[in-house]
Every structure is written in C-alpha cells, then in structure tokens.
Amino acid sequence: MEFEEVHSSFIEIHTNQRAAERRGRLLRGHNYAEKLFLQNVWWPLFESLEHLHPEYEVFDWNRKSQFLDFAFLPPNGVRFGIECDGYQSHIKDMDRDKFSYALSRDTFLTGMGWKMLHFSFDDIQQRPEVCRMLLQLALAPYLARRAAAPHLLSEEMDILRLAWRIARPLRPKDVTDYLQINFRTARRLLISLSEKGLLKPVKSKERVRYYEVKLMHSDQIW
Incomplete structure (x- = not known):
C-alpha cells in the first residue's frame, strides 16, 4: 500500500477510537508537520505506521493533560514520545514559563519511563535523511533486542x-x-x-x- 492510503486509514482509525477533547485534539493537532514527519522520516524506514499513536495524551506531575505529537508503543513495553518542533511555535513564541515547563515535562516523562525524541520541522522538511539516521539510532537497540535476542x-x-x-x-x-x-x-x-x-x-x-x-x-x- 502507498503512504497516502495508509496514512488516511491511520488517521481514520484513531479518530474513530476517540471522543470529546481527545478526538478534537487529533483533528486539530495532526497537521502538515506531523504528516510530513511520517512521510519523510518514519515511512521510508519502516513502511508501517503500526504501534504509532498520533496526538497521544499524557499527564504531568499535576495530572494536567498534555498531548505528544506521536507515541510509539511497540509490544516489548518500551515507550517513545516523538515531537515535531517548529521554531516559531516551540522557541520564538515561547516565554520563560513555557520554556521551563517544556523542559520539566520532558524530564518528568523520562522519569516515568518515556524516551523522548525531538525533531525540528526544518530538518523533517529539508534534511529528512538526518532525522532517519537519528531515529534509527534511537530505536534500533530496543527493537532489535526483542527480535534478535533469542538467537x-x-x-x-x-x-x-x-x-x-x-x-x-x-x-x-x-x-x-x-x-x-x-x-x-x-x-x-x-x-x-x-x-x-x-x-x-x-x-x-x-x-x-x-x-x-x-x-x-x-x-x-x-
């Protein structure tokens, strides 16, 4: 199957599984940058969107709801949070409080067992081969261990x-x-x-x- 067909089915399945704000967040939050990450970075490596969850809800230390661009949750139990960061929205328009909270949130999620991965929109769009290399480097030890360890x-x-x-x-x-x-x-x-x-x-x-x-x-x- 081609990427566009798989992607449409991927979004439809996750939309149908959600209600209320979680459904609205998916429809509002999964935009051009997130789709481009899947098309330019993820799909060329794995040719599958299985075990990926778009706009995945997590909670901070105050039980405040937050959404990751993607969660990758393979069957071996490891949890990856993937963020596609644009300069304008994530850096230029971020005040000191938001900057501090973003760092604290990532540290909290790391303490809770998540492995957080960040990719800039510029790299996703202009240097996807760098993103693919870094993604492969980050995921391979955990995924290969499950598949290869028995032999x-x-x-x-x-x-x-x-x-x-x-x-x-x-x-x-x-x-x-x-x-x-x-x-x-x-x-x-x-x-x-x-x-x-x-x-x-x-x-x-x-x-x-x-x-x-x-x-x-x-x-x-x-």
Whole structure:
C-alpha cells in the first residue's frame, strides 16, 4: 500500500477510537508537520505506521493533560514520545514559563519511563535523511533486542551495542579491542551477525573492511 492510503486509514482509525477533547485534539493537532514527519522520516524506514499513536495524551506531575505529537508503543513495553518542533511555535513564541515547563515535562516523562525524541520541522522538511539516521539510532537497540535476542550469542549482542554506540562503520579491530578477543574470533562474530541480517558488510577493493548496522523493517521489529 502507498503512504497516502495508509496514512488516511491511520488517521481514520484513531479518530474513530476517540471522543470529546481527545478526538478534537487529533483533528486539530495532526497537521502538515506531523504528516510530513511520517512521510519523510518514519515511512521510508519502516513502511508501517503500526504501534504509532498520533496526538497521544499524557499527564504531568499535576495530572494536567498534555498531548505528544506521536507515541510509539511497540509490544516489548518500551515507550517513545516523538515531537515535531517548529521554531516559531516551540522557541520564538515561547516565554520563560513555557520554556521551563517544556523542559520539566520532558524530564518528568523520562522519569516515568518515556524516551523522548525531538525533531525540528526544518530538518523533517529539508534534511529528512538526518532525522532517519537519528531515529534509527534511537530505536534500533530496543527493537532489535526483542527480535534478535533469542538467537544471539552474548558476544554478538555486545557487538551490536558497540555498533549502535559508536555510530560509525564497525571494524574488526574495534571488536578485538572492545571484547579483548583475537581477530579471527571477531571476524567470525561479525560474519554471523551479517548472516543474521543485523549487520551489513562494506567492501573496499573487493575485501570486507567494515560492517554497518542494517536498517530494520517492520517485519523484523513488530
């Protein structure tokens, strides 16, 4: 299915599930920037809007209702709040009290177990590849753990954590230094992760020199 068709169905389903202010907030709040985030950033990575909730209601420490642009709630229990921030509405027009509250709200939600992700509208519109890279970096460790953990060795999981942390192509030497193992063992583990579809080998002069974290699609993580 194409994005426009999936998006229309996505909004219709969530609208029909809501009433009163929660329904009104969705109809008022899900606008151009939020749709563009889905189209430019989320959809190219995952080709699915499953487990995403637009204009998701949360409460602050005073039980005051607030709405996140998106909540991503996969079955493994991790909770991501995603905000699409425009300069005009989120910075330029924000007074000191609103600025202080926004920071406190994010800190409160973090304390309550949420993982908050912010993307600027300018990046969503003009540099979506940067947003996709950052989103993948933030989500991959939590989503891959659920999908891959049953058939990964502990050393392989350690290598994946290293690859996500350094955020650059991984060399066998990185693995030998990190795990204090020999080159042959490091290479065997990297090949194993590649065969399991979690790392992608990068060749130079017909030889594999590096390994990159492979982008994950919806059939691997949901």
